Amino acid sequence: MNQFNMYKYNELQQQLNNGAAGLNETTIRAGYQIIEDWCWTYSRTELFNRWKQPHQKPDQTDYKLTILHYNIRNFYTNQCDLLEMIEKYKPAVISLNELSKQIPTEAIAKILFSYEVFKAEGTNTHGGAVIAIDKQLKPISVDCQQQPNIIAAAILVNNKSYNIISTYSSPTEKLPLPILSNVLQNSQANIVLGDFNAKNTTWGCTQTNQKGRELESWLKLNKLNIHNPAMITSLRSKTTIDLVISTVQEASVQCNQLPYNGSDHFPILAEFNDIILKHQQQYIQKINWNLYTIMLSILSSEIEYIAHESNMQPHEWFQMFQDFLSALRIRSTTWHPAKKTSAFAYRSHQNDD
Template identity: 50%
Template sequence: MADDDESSHVINQLNYNLKINDTPNSNKRFRTTSLDNETYRSSQSQEQILHNRNENEKTSNENKMTSSVHEGNFPPISLSFKNEPQATDRLMINNLIKWWKSQFKKDLNIIGRYGYKKCLLVFANDLESFDFLIQKLHWPKKIQQLEYEMKLPKVFPPDFSIVVQHFPKNWDEQEINEEVKEKYASLVKLTRLYGRNNSTLNSVRADFRSLQQVKSILQEKFICIGQMKLPVKIYYQPVRVRKCMKCFSHDHTTSSCANQRVCIRCGQQHQLDNNCQNTINCVNCNQQHYAGHPSCPVVQKKRRELAEQHKINRSKLLINASTAQYEYDNTNVSVPRGIGAAASIAPGNYLMAAKQHLNPSTEQRSSQERPVKEKEHVEQLLLALMTKIETRLSTLESTLTSQLSELEIKIDSYNDRLSALEHVAFDTLLPTIQSLIEVISAPNRTKAMKEQLALLNQTIGKVREDRKQQMNMTNNNLNIQFNNYKYTELSQQYENLNTNTSSFQLKLGLSILEEWCWTYSREEVMDKWLQQYMEPITLPISLSLLHYNIRYFYSNQYALIDMINKYKPSIISINELGTVTPQKALEKLLFSYNIFMKEGTNTHGGAVLAIDKKLKAIPIELPQENIVAVTLINRHKTFTIASIYSPPNEPLPTATLSLLKAANKNFIIVGDFNSKHASWECPQANPKGYVLDKWLDENDLTVHNPGMITSLRSDTTIDLIISTELKNQCSM
């Protein structure tokens, strides 16, 4: 549905106000914002209904978030005192409220209590108070003559975030974040948004520390990045499953829990501390994961129930909106104008009237559910049919638009050719005919006439040559064209038939369809493929190696392909696959490489070596996990190539590495060692770094990438390329 569609705004407003994260067992009930048939059949007139609802609307549309967050939904601001305070938490909060009232004329709605180690937790009860509290300039230097350190919450409410659209996928969020901060000082960070199948979207979420900054950007409807203006829209928090933090059940909240407190790790009742050594066991499903983990079947079931309820609410809203639109169009009633509203509303536009005037209060939304209509399922079927018809019409509209554009291009081309022909006729042919008449009628042909005839002959020959070239070019353009209509039809059929395929497979299929929609001959297509995919098979003289700490294979496989196309390595090392990745998936992606892999000791582990099929590689059997090695033969010279991932909390397998080093004098090892030392220009060293540095000295090995920052969490080098070759024999 388009962004400017009226019904989409009504749906978005409904989704935000309904508090979707309430569990189905909650006593709260959902109400839609549109008027239903029972409302129209009540004794009240439509004018009275609209007037009452308009009176309940206290704020404008730009303050959409004020009604979405209720008491207890704001994270606390934590105050850690250097010396233990003697005053009670109630006295501390009262003094803070009095100080803010005297200094800033602000009567804040807050509460507070002491937390762990006498840490004062300050809670805001409304959005305005929370926005005031997170500004560090609004706090006193000392509280009760005590110095303190303030910690802001890591996660702010969704009211402090917006969605930036048309943000290209190849832009780096961290780099753009620093540039945007120069104009918007309250910006915290930019976070890329992802869709289904973990596909990257052309949108990012921008988090701010100032609610006024968010309102200002939403009012302008764009955000400035450099000299560009990107459109923005309101951010709606995704569906979340509520969890009791006492017994970790998903059927009630912490405040209403009457059960005994249990451990989040083992699900048992014992003294709670950070040293629980029991087996990890979920209290809800008895599986080996922490309570509330996203992979828990109970959590997934609750999320599916909430998503299904969300779809039902949207369907009911559209049905009610259509019904109310029909009755509104057939009733001669004027919509009352509220304070600050427009002078009039166009007749027959019920959705606009609902958007501007019908924003029911919390009491109205928490009232009893309306009874289900008898023929509601029929209306849902009609609504689905109308949606399909609109989709088909939209497709036909785009197809006709593209065909009309092609016709306009051809008409312009013919007009240009007609103008050229007129130019030739008036500037060349007519003067030539006139000169021929003069020559024929003259009794004697002079030398000047002969020269004039020769010049005209050359001009006519040039015109004919230009005409011939133009016709050849036109014929080529007419013969080789792109059938946009056929491509649109085939791509839609392909997407409908392949709903369960991955994004990579879908992209590959669409690229093949695009190739076949060009009007090339069979020979031209084969020649094009041969030029593009067939390369001369030659053995490499020197080895080229690419190491990529991929961190999650299925999300970053496109980046891996881009690097392979750019550097064309003969050896590829991959670490931290992020999940259990079948070898068939790697072989399918890297089809021109032989794949050797080893499982890891944790979810981040695992090591992969991909060797070009032009080279001969023999695997080396190793009992050690997280390390894979092969013997490589290149022009009668053998190498031992190894890829390793050493988790931070595990020791380096120096014994296994020494065996590999002793097996061949030509030794290359690459991977994520998680070792830091000054020898490879790390700002700090760790115990694994000292062990690795000692082993390198004992075996006379060289680190080839000192000072190259390879960590995303710090400015250090933990991914290393090590070999027996000297630095002047290799290039980075």
């Protein structure tokens, strides 16, 4: 049965305290833990093997699908607000409407560099639709017959395919319901976001227009739910014309209006609580060289004492010391999330002219 040598622990801890000048609290606490490991009566071989296991690597956690929908009105004018929202809320999917003037997909992709960008042109100077999806989700394009103002992509989550569609319908144009219906047939799970300019008292508007009646009938036919009823999305009309729609149960989706008014539409952040994504965070190892150095100075004499007491041959001592150095280096290593370059590192210098 392994025992703990309290006398040795106090002795080594005092050595660490004596040499702790300039060390931060994290390093000192880690030193205490290494000394505690050392003072158990495991064989040194067993101890070194334990130290060589990846130490304190964070568990990969799951997270919910979040989607940011924003009628941005003018991409270049309001891109700073967009980037701030991405930095703060870290949506897996972004839906944009009304980009204003023709903007190359490559220009958008350069700014949203960690997203796969899919874009449809508009029918007027204020139109267009974009779907941008985190590249780690490996999205694929969905055929929308190259129609303007509607774009779609698909992702696979837990072996289930989800179509994600962004569409813009100007007040003077008909809703693209035939194309939407065709896209819906590709998957049993669909999420539709967009500025429909469709008003209906059913989703909290003060009046119902023709587009609202048509959309209501289409939603019932396709068994779709609106997740942001009575949420004011238009600053001009004070009504609900930007909609988050899906085949997902209403109670499992939470939508919030975000406090940005650079555009004349409020952004919407939708959280799909039942669509769970696997966390793809990458971690890198960093060696705490201050910890390694002080523990090497404290424990080297312990290694020499063991070699002397065990009558080790020189090659045996050398092998043990090599194992000790390798194990201590790993034990002095911590894991840190690999940081992506902040979206704020890039700013377009193009002017809206």
